[in-house]
Amino acid sequence: MRLALTGGIVMEKVRVRFAPSPTGKLHIGGARTALFNWLLARSTGGTFVLRIEDTDVERSTQASVDQIISSLKWLGLDWDEGPEIGGEYGPYFQSERLHLYEDKAQELIDKGKAYLCYCTPEELEAKREEARRTGRPPRYDGHCRNLSEEECARLAAEGRQAVIRLKVPETGETVVDDLIRGRVVFQNSILDDFIIIKSNGMPTYNYACVVDDHAMRLTHIIRAEEHLSNTPRQVLLYQALGYELPQFAHVPMILAPDRSKLSKRHGATSVEEFRDQGYLQEAIINYLALLGWSPEGTDEIMPLEDIVKQFSLERVSKNAAIYDTKKLTWINGYYLRNLPGERVVQETLPFLKRLGLIGEEPGEDELRLAHDSVLLTRDRAKTLEELADAVSYFFKDGFDYDEKGVQKHFSDPAAADRLCQARARLEALADFTYESIESEYRQLAEELGIKAAQLIHPTRLALSGRTIGPGLFELMALLGREKCLKRLERAIDFIGQRTVE
RNA sequence: GGCCCUAUCGUCUAGCGGUCUAGGACGCCGCCCUCUCACGGCGGAAACUGGGGUUCGAGUCCCCAUAGGGCUACCA
Numbered sequence: 001m002r003l004a005l006t007g008g009i010v011m012e013k014v015r016v017r018f019a020p021s022p023t024g025k026l027h028i029g030g031a032r033t034a035l036f037n038w039l040l041a042r043s044t045g046g047t048f049v050l051r052i053e054d055t056d057v058e059r060s061t062q063a064s065v066d067q068i069i070s071s072l073k074w075l076g077l078d079w080d081e082g083p084e085i086g087g088e089y090g091p092y093f094q095s096e097r098l099h100l101y102e103d104k105a106q107e108l109i110d111k112g113k114a115y116l117c118y119c120t121p122e123e124l125e126a127k128r129e130e131a132r133r134t135g136r137p138p139r140y141d142g143h144c145r146n147l148s149e150e151e152c153a154r155l156a157a158e159g160r161q162a163v164i165r166l167k168v169p170e171t172g173e174t175v176v177d178d179l180i181r182g183r184v185v186f187q188n189s190i191l192d193d194f195i196i197i198k199s200n201g202m203p204t205y206n207y208a209c210v211v212d213d214h215a216m217r218l219t220h221i222i223r224a225e226e227h228l229s230n231t232p233r234q235v236l237l238y239q240a241l242g243y244e245l246p247q248f249a250h251v252p253m254i255l256a257p258d259r260s261k262l263s264k265r266h267g268a269t270s271v272e273e274f275r276d277q278g279y280l281q282e283a284i285i286n287y288l289a290l291l292g293w294s295p296e297g298t299d300e301i302m303p304l305e306d307i308v309k310q311f312s313l314e315r316v317s318k319n320a321a322i323y324d325t326k327k328l329t330w331i332n333g334y335y336l337r338n339l340p341g342e343r344v345v346q347e348t349l350p351f352l353k354r355l356g357l358i359g360e361e362p363g364e365d366e367l368r369l370a371h372d373s374v375l376l377t378r379d380r381a382k383t384l385e386e387l388a389d390a391v392s393y394f395f396k397d398g399f400d401y402d403e404k405g406v407q408k409h410f411s412d413p414a415a416a417d418r419l420c421q422a423r424a425r426l427e428a429l430a431d432f433t434y435e436s437i438e439s440e441y442r443q444l445a446e447e448l449g450i451k452a453a454q455l456i457h458p459t460r461l462a463l464s465g466r467t468i469g470p471g472l473f474e475l476m477a478l479l480g481r482e483k484c485l486k487r488l489e490r491a492i493d494f495i496g497q498r499t500v501e
Numbered sequence: 502g503g504c505c506c507u508a509u510c511g512u513c514u515a516g517c518g519g520u521c522u523a524g525g526a527c528g529c530c531g532c533c534c535u536c537u538c539a540c541g542g543c544g545g546a547a548a549c550u551g552g553g554g555u556u557c558g559a560g561u562c563c564c565c566a567u568a569g570g571g572c573u574a575c576c577a
Contacts, residue, residue, distance in 0.1 A: 197575085227577085321514090330528085
């Protein structure tokens with residue numbers, strides 16, 4: 001068995017899990033939790049398990065399951081056990097493990113550690129309301145804790161559906177030893193007899209989680225801090241069931257820019273949305289790793305392999321982080337200009353299709369132009385979406401001219417004439433290459449007694465409609481002589497039109 | 502309300518009693534490079550929440566206050 005050093009304790013092979021509930025898309029907080037689990041597994045030669053917590057029949061959907069799985073795959077967070085691939089400790093959907101929860105619950109009842117409760121949600125809500133009104137903590141009062149069999153039978157005969165509650169000790173304390181937060185102590189007296197099996201027969205989160213984490217032989221429970229307060233309940237369950245405790249590590253939460261919990265109204269928060277906006281998998285992973293964890297050195301741009309090598313829970317911070325799209329965007333730009341060109345081209349294709357710049361089944365010419373234009377322009381874009389837009393003029397002729405550019409470069413009375421001369425020179429050029437175009441342009445500028453820039457800027461505007469973009473001569477060489485001439489003519493007409501008005 | 506966690510530049514963070522006149526990154530500002538825009542290079546502004554302790558010495562340890570977050574569901 002492989003040994004792994006974690007938290008200074010030598011232990012058996014690491015087994016960790018990501019256990020999302022399929023009630024929506026995978027948001028960046030969940031993705032980060034998944035990443036940290038994955039990183040611990042990969043950095044220690046351990047096992048990463050994916051488990052779907054679909055015990056909320058009201059909110060769980062198959063679409064969410066598919067969504068989360070596809071996002072994880074896209075991020076490259078592959079699991080060793082879980083949906084689609086199975087594993088030794090399956091099934092990996094909690095809805096398929098109900099018998100296990102029932103068996104264990106029965107065991108707890110038999111041992112006198114849990115009991116049936118017949119209070120209805122309405123009755124409980126009324127009591128809670130009452131407690132709130134009188135300023136008392138809204139705890140379950142143990143109403144059904146000592147029901148006799150006759151009473152149970154009577155209540156059942158009334159048609160009441162029972163839930164199962166855990167008997168929580170009224171005194172003493174429960175300790176959570178957390179790898180990130182240290183020792184956290186909770187007084188049992190503030191906990192109440194919480195429900196472990198709902199009246200519809202489904203287990204609650206705190207309960208199913210414990211049964212499965214144990215059954216799946218997990219060694220480390222890495223999850224968001226929102227679960228820290230639930231952990232004493234789970235520890236109590238571990239004890240009641242006679243299970244050995246795993247190591248807990250509660251990672252800080254990721255907050256929206258307004259410091260509140262992430263939600264839809266904060267714009268893009270799901271992995272899928274970031275992907276649609278043109279963020280690369282590598283960038284999101286790199287950014288997420290930096291949110292709550294920090295490498296020892298000063299390099300922040302790091303490929304996954306390096307993060308895996310360096311990752312440790314000891315360097316995970318304790319404070320909640322606000323995610324900052326600006327930095328993500330910067331990282332994305334870095335990957336855009338440093339990843340293998342072919343890769344960037346492939347990633348840009350869907351965005352070009354979306355803009356209708358190339359067909360759904362692009363032909364050879366389209367692909368070649370996409371390839372060349374993307375490589376020529378990628379240094380200047382931060383996202384794939386931006387990149388696709390930035391190369392759009394290579395694919396279509398009828399673009400508008402940038403308004404400020406027109407003011408600046410097309411209002412000079414000599415502009416049309418200069419473009420005209422440039423056009424003539426280009427037409428006469430022996431070969432239409434980057435070098436020949438440049439030397440011709442510079443020569444023309446000299447002959448006209450103007451700076452090359454005075455020729456270059458109007459030309460760029462004429463050819464692309466923009467004032468920004470790649471080097472003009474490279475742009476022209478790629479566009480080709482024919483299109484250059486046509487677009488120059490169009491611009492000359494445009495300027496003429498303008499001066500008439 | 503009760504309980505729990507957290508607190509360093511706008512943001513992410515380094516810092517694990519003296520090396521901190523607090524380091525890095527993003528963003529911002531300026532300069533350089535330059536056909537524009539990016540990239541790149543150089544430089545700059547920018548933080549230890551407040552108050553008590555402990556200590557020869559505190560960003561670093563303790564307490565209180567304050568602030569933010571979480572939990573307190575038949576959600577996870």
